[in-house]
Structures are given as C-alpha cells and as structure tokens.
Amino acid sequence: MAKINGNEIRPGFVINHQDRLWVAVKVDHVKPGKGGAYAQVELKAILGGTKLNERFRSAETVEQVDLEFRDFTYLYEQGDSLVFMDQDNYEQVELAKDFVGERAAFLQDGMKITLEMHEDTPLGIKFPANVVLEVKEVDPVQKGQSVSSQFKPAILANGLRVMVPPFIAVGERILVDTTEATYMRRAD
Structure with missing residues (x-):
C-alpha cells in the first residue's frame, strides 16, 4: 500500500x-x-x-491499495461453491456462487478467469470478453415483422436467454458477450 x-x-x-x-x-x-x-x-x-x-x-x-491479478482455471461446481485452480501454484480456491453472480452461467470446464486479490482475499472476478455457446431452442420468426426488429429469442446450452438474428438455428454455436450477455456473431 x-x-x-x-x-x-x-x-x-x-x-x-x-x-x-x-x-x-x-x-x-x-x-x-x-x-x-x-x-x-x-x-x-x-x-x-x-x-x-x-x-x-x-x-x-x-x-x-494495490490489487494483485491472478489467473485461475475453472474446475467444477460443488454445492453452493465454484472451485478454481491457481495457474501458478495449482492451489484450489472455492468461491460462493453469490460472489460470482449471474455470470457464473458462462463458466465452462477449463475456462481461464482472472481474480482480483488483496492479501489472498478475492475481491473481484474477470471473465473472458466472450464465450462460444450452442443454441438449444429458438422461437420461429414472425411473418410480417419489419426488417429492423427481426431478432428472436433463443435459449443457449447454459440456460441463458438471448436475442439472435433470424438466420440462427438450433444446434448452431454463437459468440456471446459475457459483460452484456448479448449475441455477437456466429462462432467460427
């Protein structure tokens, strides 16, 4: 300090x-x-x-106060906790789901995240800017909709609901912004 x-x-x-x-x-x-x-x-x-x-x-x-930024890998969910492993020393840390918040839905096995730490206490979490998720359900496009409002609701593999363009179909993989929880584009 x-x-x-x-x-x-x-x-x-x-x-x-x-x-x-x-x-x-x-x-x-x-x-x-x-x-x-x-x-x-x-x-x-x-x-x-x-x-x-x-x-x-x-x-x-x-x-x-100087915060330390340390890289962790998401391992698994255990009850009301999420378990991460420090990439430097392989120690594991458990964080409450409440600490991670709604964005916990983006966590995938092996995902790299960054924890903001102060004296070995996690204070914040940074996710990758975007993730690739599979579309599980989409609503059909309504005939007669104007071109500007042709986005339709879709449910993704993690249960998240986002608005997608009409050409997106079930089974496709899309890129989703983790900050806004919005569709970006089709995944490559």
Missing part, C-alpha cells in the same frame, strides 16, 4: 478508508474561491457495494 495525497485520487483507484476497501467511482476536483482545494470522491465499497461521498483535502493522505 502506498500513501497518496487526497488530490491524487483518480477513478478506479482502490483505497483503504475507515478500515474498509473502497473503489473511487467518480472524482471531482474543486477549487473554491475561499479555502483550499479538495477532491469530492464518490466511493463504492468493494465488499458490500455501499456508496459513500467523501471530501479529501490535498494535504490529507490516504492509502492506495
């Missing part, structure tokens, strides 16, 4: 404030006519997600 002045905080910085870890979401630097300059910072708690608006004067110091 490094000490930085309050006016050096930038969006995305992780700081230790009030014995909790916070990420700076929005930072406004204010220079009033009277008094000293300060940074008005919107903070979001890394664990719990609560928000806090805080004012940091340039003379104040805060601890900037």
